[in-house]
Amino acid sequence: MNGKKVAFYTLGCKLNFSETSTIARSFKDEGFARVDFSEEADIYVINTCSVTDNADKRFKTIVKQAQKVNENAFVIGVGCYAQLKPEELAAVDGVDLVLGATEKFKITDYLNDLSKNDFGEIHSCEIQEADFYVGSYSFGDRTRAFLKVQDGCDYKCTYCTIPLARGISRSDKLENVLNNAAEISAKGIKEIVLTGVNIGDYGKGEFGNKKHQHTFLDLVKSLDEVEGIERLRISSIEPNLLKNETIDFVAESNSFVPHFHIPLQSGSNDILKAMRRRYMRELYVNRVEQIKAVMPDACIGVDVIVGFPGETDEHFLETYNFLNELDISYLHVFTYSERDNTPAAEMDQVVPVKVRKKRSKMLRGLSAKKRRAFYESQIGNKASVLFEGENKKGYIHGFTENYVKVKAPWNPALVNTLHEVELKEIDEDGLVRFDFVHKPQAVAV
Structure with missing residues (x-):
């Protein structure tokens, strides 16, 4: 397998981004080289979402994109849509392999033969079997990392397919989350975003049962003590699970924004x-x-x-x-x-x-x-900005700790750095211009 190239495309949420990164690392361990999705690859992996109809339709478009670059490439569909409707994905022209909720993390085990199939091969468990936890986090794609702490959901909202696609609520062990956070920090990443399906339910099923070993507040307090993390951000959390104690702790914490x-x-x-x-x-x-x-x-x-x-x-x-x-x-x-x-x-x-x-x-x-x-x-306030890594039409963008999006003329020296700024005015594109409180040496006046 060595010398072969693999490319990834992620639809949907932050959780999917963290899992794509974990799947990509498993390919790297097998000797694959990762390339951009727009480049020629031997394997294209598409991590799907099923929250909206649009995500379903986009899958077909993305398969076509891959085929345009290399019509003989091996195309794999994974993720929520792959678990919910594997036959539908397998029937899409050009798709060779479809992996469900538990199988996606063993993806390289299914790559014995990369020859094209007339109809996609399906490996998909009954969702009741998705009762174990696979930790993951993303890095290398952005200046922030998405750290998965929880998966699945026990809620029965009448519109939602997530429990059908991801199974029961279950969490990573606290020590694993802390180790992953320390690993991310050691790579020089300044911000970690906590992600999961229902992260406020953290601690449930940690050892295969439904009892909470830890609470979400325990998790937040422990992460706040990890050395070297500049910023921690909580992604989506249910209002009934966001307790006042957590809100009060975030207000006083070292790292939570x-x-x-x-x-x-x-x-x-x-x-x-x-x-x-x-x-x-x-x-x-x-x-x-x-x-x-x-x-x-x-x-x-x-x-x-x-x-x-x-x-x-x-x-x-x-x-x-x-x-x-x-x-x-x-x-x-x-x-x-x-x-x-x-x-x-x-x-x-x-x-x-x-x-x-x-x-x-x-x-x-x-x-x-x-x-x-x-x-x-927020205009007139002083804030800390973490700058992103992309040149967008001659500008660099960044976010304050409270998620105000700012812009400045492109300067690669600012990428993945934190600077104190004063917010000055809203530009015509809706982003905020600023002055540096202490102008970095790398930034021309």
Whole structure:
């Protein structure tokens, strides 16, 4: 196998990025050279997502991209869509191998023969068998690393296929997470983003049972003591699992940044009940108020779904007004799409697609307004910026600890460095310009 090249494409969430990195390292251990997806490779691995219809459709497009570069390449589909609908993936022209939830981490075991198949070969477990934990983290792709701490979900939200695609909630051992964090830090990476399917449920099933060995707060406190990590960021966490003790700890911590991403999904209690979410909107308000009380400059991102079955105009306006009045910073808006084998797909009062799109557009407009207002509230503040590694049309971008996106003329010496800045003004593209508090020697005046 030595001398062969492999390329990867990741759809979906931060968790998928961390797992792609782990899969890529297993190829490296077997002597493969990793190349960019746009380059010629012997094997193309596509890590799929199934959260939206769009991700399903994109898979076919990405397979075609790989075939254009090398029509004889061996194409492999892994990830959530591969677990949910392996036959559908295997039937896509050009796909040779499809691996489910547990098999993807043993991917190199399936590469005895790289000759093309007429129909993709499937290795996919029953999802009940996905009861063991495989740790992973990403590095090398970005200035920040995604560290997986938990997988799977025991919640039964009526619209969601994730439990079907990833299995039960289970976590990494605390010592493994801390070792991985120390490894990442030793590679010179300045920021770690904690990721998982339901990270607030951390500690469950650590040793194959459902009892919590540790809590999410234990995890946060332990990570805060790891030497050499400049920044720790919590990715999406359920509002009912984000406890006030965790919020208070983050406010006083060494490394955790004042940025939370908290799924809401709807501002209507009627719709939250139909979705089988585990909280009402009143609890969500409480969490936002608690964060802002102890971290007034905190950035709060919100997931919201529009067009869920039974969502009337009144329900939608309830959500819109709720979000408009809430002290949040931006939205991730999802247009509801029917997923096979979910209770929501069988529900009556289906919202027309045209109406879903209109509502989605309204909330995206609200998100832009919220982000602008948040950025404006930060002008004049001093902040620490971690600079990214990409030259974007002559500019380098970076993020403050509270997730304000800044820009400056491109300078490679700034990549993966932290600098204190003063935020000055919002540019026409919506990003923030700044002055260095202490101008680095590498930066020309």
